[in-house]
Amino acid sequence: EVQLVESGGGLAQPGGSLRLSCVASGFPLRSYWMSWVRQAPGKGLEWVANMRQDGGEQNYVDSVKGRFTISRDNTKNFLYVQMNSLRAEDTAVYYCARLRGGVWYFDLWGRGTLVTVSS
Amino acid sequence: QSALTQSASVSGSPGQSITISCTGTNSDLATYNLVSWYQHHPGKAPKLLIYEANKRPSGLSNRFSGSKSGNTASLTISGLQAGDEADYYCCSYAGYSTSVIFGGGTKLTVL
Numbered sequence: 001e002v003q004l005v006e007s008g009g010g011l012a013q014p015g016g017s018l019r020l021s022c023v024a025s026g027f028p029l030r031s032y033w034m035s036w037v038r039q040a041p042g043k044g045l046e047w048v049a050n051m052r053q054d055g056g057e058q059n060y061v062d063s064v065k066g067r068f069t070i071s072r073d074n075t076k077n078f079l080y081v082q083m084n085s086l087r088a089e090d091t092a093v094y095y096c097a098r099l100r101g102g103v104w105y106f107d108l109w110g111r112g113t114l115v116t117v118s119s
Numbered sequence: 120q121s122a123l124t125q126s127a128s129v130s131g132s133p134g135q136s137i138t139i140s141c142t143g144t145n146s147d148l149a150t151y152n153l154v155s156w157y158q159h160h161p162g163k164a165p166k167l168l169i170y171e172a173n174k175r176p177s178g179l180s181n182r183f184s185g186s187k188s189g190n191t192a193s194l195t196i197s198g199l200q201a202g203d204e205a206d207y208y209c210c211s212y213a214g215y216s217t218s219v220i221f222g223g224g225t226k227l228t229v230l
Binding site for chain 1: 122151153155157159162163164165166167170171176206208210212215216218219220221222223224
């Protein structure tokens, strides 16, 4: 089955760190751009970060630049995001999504993992 | 960059048609034909409905259709069904550094 499954969410303190993982199955991760998208409680979707197939290009929303790092392991079919210096406003459900580079749409999503930043 | 603008809510009765609009700027919708639409039932994975403004993924019902004119994109759902009750988001490419931006979402209620 073609799917994405996120893990690694939980409770973190302000200033703390978390690493989220996303495992892809049913397709080769190495063939696709991948992204993280989040949804804060009661809010809409917000794109967070992209990474090209070979990891050579990355983009981030301004609010996470310098704090979040997207990475991937194409041999294991995993996508990651390392989140440092977490803030209360980073509290959200984080979705892993497959991005069609060049035409810029997300054609496959995971169900998300909840990150709560609170003391 | 600010989110695309969508109305907060829309409603319709079973069998009716509704249209959700999404307004952007010269930096996104007006410049690129790369707008997509997603259906999101809370607690589930979002689902692609429309890409490149008016294309449907293979296997998706033709009750869903999209269009774009200038800086406004629209999603039309015809023959409303109870299962269509969900949140709907538009999304547009916005250039190299910004990548993509979403609309604020529209909650569809089927009466």
